[in-house]
Amino acid sequence: MFDYDSAAIAAILGTSLDAVFTIDAQGLIVDTNPAATRMFGWQREEFLGANISLIVPSPLKEKHDGFLRAFRPDRGVKHVLGSGQRLDGLRKDGSRFPVEVGISAFERDGQRYFTGFVRDMSERQHAEDRMRYLALHDAESGLLNYRGFAEQCAAAAGGERRMAVFRIEEFRRFSVAYGERWSIATVQEIAARLGTALAPHEIAGRVREDSFALWLGDDAGTRIETLAAVLREPYALDTTVFLLTVTFGLSAPGGDFASLLRTAQWACYRAGAAGRGGINAFAEGLQQSVVRELGIESRLREAVRDNLLTLVLQPKCRLADRRIVGAEALVRWSDPLLGAVPPAEFIPLAERLGLVGKITDWMLQRSLAEIAACPDPTISVAVNFSALDFYHPDLVVRLCDSLDKAAVPPDRLVVELTESAAVHDVPLVNGRLQALRALGVGISLDDFGTGHTALAYLRQFAVDSLKIDIAFVRDLPDSSPALGVTRTIVALARGLGLETIAEGVETEAQAATLRELGVDVGQGFLFGRPLPPAEFHRRVREQMESARL
Structure with missing residues (x-):
């Protein structure tokens, strides 16, 4: 066993939750602690004498020894990877998992050695992934929320795109009448229908309580007819069947994400009684009526309040x-x-x-x-x-x-x-x-x-x-x-x-x-x-x- 200067240090490392490796200048493992065995699945005897690249997946595995050779303490570099580097680790069974690694160097009896501290980040990564998921998805339907929808649309930009927005006319009053259980069941059913009906290049999101947005291709006019038919099928909760009125708005062609969404929302929400339950394309001249309506919305809040x-x-x-x-x-x-x-x-x-x-x-x-x-x-x-x-x-x-x-x-x-x-x-x-x-x-x-x-x-x-x-x-x-x-x-x-x-x-x-x-x-x-x-x-x-x- 490698001789530590202090038995106390060895005891601490032995109870550490982090895996600790000591390797020589050639990258061969000369010591480990019990946590390394628990984390990676290799026994201590299998570790000793093996190259540290044993726990490193490709392509980093092939580059690892080069990092050690490039280490130049004469230039004031004290750490090979520093601390807190997020990498992938490789278990004995071939599975990969996220780890945080810090590697530093020291010398003993004229020989250079490296100590690597490896922390399993699986739970933290899962928590971070979950937090990001919640930040980008609607909690009730599982669809992308406004932020997630915007991000995915930006990533999918390219080609001729159009936006469609649809709303459920009865959503507010049915939510009041039947409560949260009805609203959650309904938006989940909408999400399920979209999940089976959307093409791979199409994206859906819930952008308001009662409205949803669709990122479509240049065949938007045809696709929206198909999706409308799917969404207008009857909905059920327990023994009650609901026929919901679904109103669509189709954006003007061209423009960035914000303008596509805005014109689709205008076409949907300003369709009027004649367009209720139909598919309404944005038309020139609609913007003027929208500006007045937005002014009414703002002033109406004040009128009711005051x-x-x-x-x-x-x-x-x-x-x-x-x-x-x-x-x-x-x-x-x-x-x-x-x-x-x-x-x-x-x-x-x-x-x-x-x-x-x-x-x-x-x-x-x-x-x-x-x-x-x-x-x-x-x-x-x-x-x-x-x-x-x-x-x-x-x-x-x-x-x-x-x-x-x-x-x-x-x-x-x-x-x-x-x-x-x-x-x-x-x-x-x-x-x-x-x-x-x-x-x-x-x-x-x-x-x-x-x-x-x-x-x-x-x-x-x-x-x-x-x-x-x-x-x-x-x-x-x-x-x-x-x-x-x-x-x-x-x-x-x-x-x-x-x-x-x-x-x-x-x-x-x-x-x-x-x-x-x-x-x-x-x-x-x-x-x-x-x-x-x-x-x-x-x-x-x-x-x-x-x-x-």
Whole structure:
């Protein structure tokens, strides 16, 4: 055994977790410690006299002796490899593993020797690899996240490339309704489908909660059709099957990663109602509308935060005698920089930004406060709820809290829900409707007649009234199809014991036709534009005074 100067040093090396080798100037091993045997699998007797390259894989194995010969202490070089060098080690069974190596030189009895300290870095390397994986991948789906997607796209740059972005339209409201388990299962299913459908040169990433990006080749137009068909197949969780609306945006050709992603996102998110569920290619002129929309997004956050929205009340009148029997609460926003922004423009943005819940809560509180101040205690107020609001599990609690704070009886509040939102998940929606009805709140199904499946489910819904969509009212009395649809809706409502409300009434001819068809209530400019609450209360007082005469 090589004679150490100190038995204490030998004892320390014997218990070290690092492998320690002592080699001569020719690279032959003259001593090792027990950790070397545990780490590399060779017995001490096999090590002694063998070249240290025994534990070094190619191509470094063939160069190792050259490092020792190149060692020149006269030039002040004290270390062959210094310390902390990350290399690969070679076990007896031929497996490779990461090690950290430090080799230094010393002289004894006129002979040069080298001491190598080798640390097994397998666990640390695994931890580092795991940390890097987590830094570059989405934790829920396993797809690349934005950073990882950008890195891989940069590495794969070359040739004609286009970007596609797709989003799941129902993702937010279904995540609210069914919770994290549904969202994780859905994004994992999306990832699995992409994993089997993508070509080797194509890359996928999850770049936002509800949207994903695809890095495609010059055949993007054809490929996106194929991928769209795969992603639109039904999804299932337990025994429930979901049909999800997948909207695609295809970038402009050419440009760097940032511009490709940006134009794909613009095409996807600014597609509008006509492009919902379709494949939308970026078009010139879209950028101008995007700039306005981005300005609206920024200002809308401030408006919601600083309570800069305005409430107006539109009268709802009984067609038989034109008496005001209720009001619909509507939100308005006039911005100092943007001017008046229509609800049809900022409400969809509020849904995407996650602000619609705050707007609905504000609307509910203000509406109930105003109806509490209304001089006629029989008048009710209708408040529109988005699908995202309605699917929220705290809906009933929020309503109860608002009613208690305003000290308003539940029967003076009407919750309006669009037909399209109602038919998407009938069991869940009906459960909410039953809870609201038990509370005493009125329920109105808005935009009725525009959906394709409402008639099949209407018997199940616990609703009190149907609002005939403006699209049919607008064409009265001259359109035979509009007359036929309205007549059918009225007959259906009567058979179910429901009230009918026509919105968008603007002419006396429309009002007369609706009254003849048996519609109960009308709403529109003929009966009054949306009014400030004080003006609405004034009209109600005048109506009450007129009734006393």
